[in-house]
Amino acid sequence: MNNEQREATTPTGTDDRYERGLAALRQVGGEERPAVLDSLADIAPDLGRYTVEFGYGDIYSRPGLTYRERQLSTVAALAAMGNAAPQLRFHIGGALNVGCTRREIVETLVHVCVYAGFPAALNGLAAAREVFGSRPDDAPATPASAPEGGDRFERGKAALDRIDGHAGRQVIDSLQDIAPDLARYLIEFCFGDIYSRCGLDLKTRELVTVALCTALGTVGPQLRVHLHGLLNVGGTREEAVEVIMQMAGYAGFPAALNGIAAAREVFAQRAGETA
Numbered sequence: 682m683n684n685e686q687r688e689a690t691t692p693t694g695t696d697d698r699y700e701r702g703l704a705a706l707r708q709v710g711g712e713e714r715p716a717v718l719d720s721l722a723d724i725a726p727d728l729g730r731y732t733v734e735f736g737y738g739d740i741y742s743r744p745g746l747t748y749r750e751r752q753l754s755t756v757a758a759l760a761a762m763g764n765a766a767p768q769l770r771f772h773i774g775g776a777l778n779v780g781c782t783r784r785e786i787v788e789t790l791v792h793v794c795v796y797a798g799f800p801a802a803l804n805g806l807a808a809a810r811e812v813f814g815s816r817p818d819d820a821p822a823t824p825a826s827a828p829e830g831g832d833r834f835e836r837g838k839a840a841l842d843r844i845d846g847h848a849g850r851q852v853i854d855s856l857q858d859i860a861p862d863l864a865r866y867l868i869e870f871c872f873g874d875i876y877s878r879c880g881l882d883l884k885t886r887e888l889v890t891v892a893l894c895t896a897l898g899t900v901g902p903q904l905r906v907h908l909h910g911l912l913n914v915g916g917t918r919e920e921a922v923e924v925i926m927q928m929a930g931y932a933g934f935p936a937a938l939n940g941i942a943a944a945r946e947v948f949a950q951r952a953g954e955t956a
Contacts, residue, residue, distance in 0.1 A: 699730065702738025709741070709748065709775035736930045745923035752776035753789050753885060754892035754924050758931050760790055760805030761797035761893035765931070769805065773812040783813060783822030788880035789889055795871045796893055796900065825880030828873070834865065837873025844876070844887065844910035852906070887911040892924045895940035896932035904940065908947040918948060 706715045721729035741751060752775050759769040776786050786809055794802035813822065828836060841849040856864040876886060887910045894904040911921055921944055929937035 698734040698738035700738075701742050702733040702736065705737040705741045706733055709737070709752065709778060710771065711774065711778045740927055740930055743923060743926075745919050746927075748779040749776070749781050750885070750888060750920075750924070751927060752779055752781055753785060754889050754927060755931060756786060756805075757789050757793055757889035757893045758896035758928060760793045760801055760808075762896055762932065763797065763801045763804060766804070766808060768931075769808045770812050773809050774816070777812070777816065777819060783809075783819065784825055784880050785885075787822055788825050788878065791878070792875060792881065792886060792889060793893060795875050796890065796903070797897065825878050828877040833869040833873035835873075836877050837868040837871070840872040840876045841868065843883065843914065844872075845906055845913055849906070883914045884911070884916050887914055887916060888920065888924055891921060891940075892928060895925050895928045895936055898932060898936045898939060901939070901943060904943045905947050908944055909951070912947075912951065918944075 703715070706717075707713060710716070715733070717732050718726075718729045721732075741748070746754075752772060755772045756769065756776055759765050759772060773786055777783070787806065790802055790805040790809060793805055813819070853864045853868065856867075876883070881889075887907055890907045891904065891911055894900045894907060908921055912918070922941065925937055925940035925944060928940060
């Protein structure tokens with residue numbers, strides 16, 4: 682089974698957390714002895730152990746997401762937060778190690794601009810350039826092509842309808858009396874330009890969007906929209922919960938807890954609609 686298809690293994694107990702985590706971290710980091718252990722040995726060795734046991738032995742080793750999905754989600758979240766450049770570079774390299782392509786990584790970072798702004802995306806791409814440059818033997822990135830021709834607004838509206846037309850229309854309608862141009866930009870740029878690009882399938886785009894919205898911690902309404910969107914384009918409740926839980930290690934437990942509260946609300950709403 683290749684890296685992209687590999688499902689994380691189910692944790693089996695407490696005594697093997699460190700070894701299980703070390704095996705996962707070796708696969709992501711591509712090193713026999715992860716650098717995080719030596720970098721913390723003189724000041725906080727327990728934090729190094731917690732990183733291995735919790736971050737990789739508990740979280741990364743859970744079933745529900747492939748390593749490819751976990752890495753792209755982590756890259757998106759770290760780029761959006763903008764405060765963890767060394768970790769972003771590590772996880773860009775980790776994404777390559779578990780089978781993500783340079784094109785998928787670049788597309789994930791381009792996608793970030795919609796939710797965290799152009800500076801976050803530009804800084805993320807600078808980190809990717811640095812990582813790619815250190816790995817000259819890897820296959821070069823093939824840039825994804827932008828959507829060609831057609832009406833940007835209609836293309837964006839079609840993409841938004843696929844993700845969550847009802848919630849999307851509510852957002853558009855709420856802007857008509859104060860900033861109708863912002864509504865138009867949202868349709869044309871966010872969905873007509875960015876979401877309509879090739880390079881990432883729609884489910885992956887929604888998965889990384891849930892991750893980065895959870896990590897940002899300031900976009901609750903948008904997180905709920907994209908939790909609906911993930912489910913609408915083929916994602917599962919289990920995948921939504923898994924990607925939110927993963928953010929505990931990168932954005933903290935409060936961000937993950939708030940994300941789970943949003944997921945509970947979305948799941949209950951959908952259950953009520955089908956009852």
